[in-house]
Amino acid sequence: MEAPVEDDRLLHQRVVGGEETALGEIYDRFAPLVFGLAVRITRDRVVSEDITQEVFITFWERPLAFDPGRGSLRGWLATIAHRRAVDHVRTQERRKASVIGPRLLEPEPERLEDAVLSRYEADGVRLAVGRLPDDLREVIELAYYRGRTYRQVADDLGLPEGTAKSRIRMGLRRLADALAEEGA
Incomplete structure (x- = not known):
């Protein structure tokens, strides 16, 4: 294959x-x-x-x-x-x-089945994010859980913008690989 x-x-x-x-x-x-x-x-x-x-x-x-x-x-x-x-x-x-x-x-309430499905998917992603090395996990959490841009991530962590961008890209790559291994 x-x-x-x-x-x-x-x-x-x-x-x-x-x-x-x-x-x-x-x-x-x-x-x-x-x-x-x-x-x-x-x-x-x-x-x-x-x-x-x-x-x-x-x-x-x-x-x-x-x-x-x-x-x-x-x-x-x-x-x-x-x-x-x-x-x-x-x-x-x-x-x-x-x-x-x-x-x-106040956000609108979600339908129950949407909430359950979202929670299940989110839990799988959170576990995979939690297994990333600290430097990659930190940038992914800022960018994807807190909605920060790569420039804001760089400012928050005191990193050069290129480093923040590279870490986000590398973190996403490792996350995608980990999720693919789990069949997600």
Whole structure:
């Protein structure tokens, strides 16, 4: 059986060549990850569907933006989804602040089955994050659990921006590998 990373490279080459079926295969493989990440950050399924669509449209329109030599396709798509979701949340927070002022809003209650599924998935990811080396775990927690950008992570930890970015990328790669080994 072909290694997933090598398979991703071949799929990427097919997308670069304009093959729509390759994009479909990539979508089938990674849409749950992209959507789940967006839901976790935005807490809005409809917005997360839009973000998921935007991520794959971006990949289709500019497939050469992904460099297989710098990381996995899974990590790259997750990073794009994370950025889009954080941007959405920040935009919504600014809108709310301008309309209602600085008071806090209560989040809408989740449906029970969504809450249970999200909790199960989140617990698996948290365990995998907890097994990362401290320097990688710390940057992943800041970026993905606290919604910090790589620049903010660098400032928070007193690191050069390039180091923060590299650690986030490496942490995501190790996390993806660990989750893949567990069948996630």
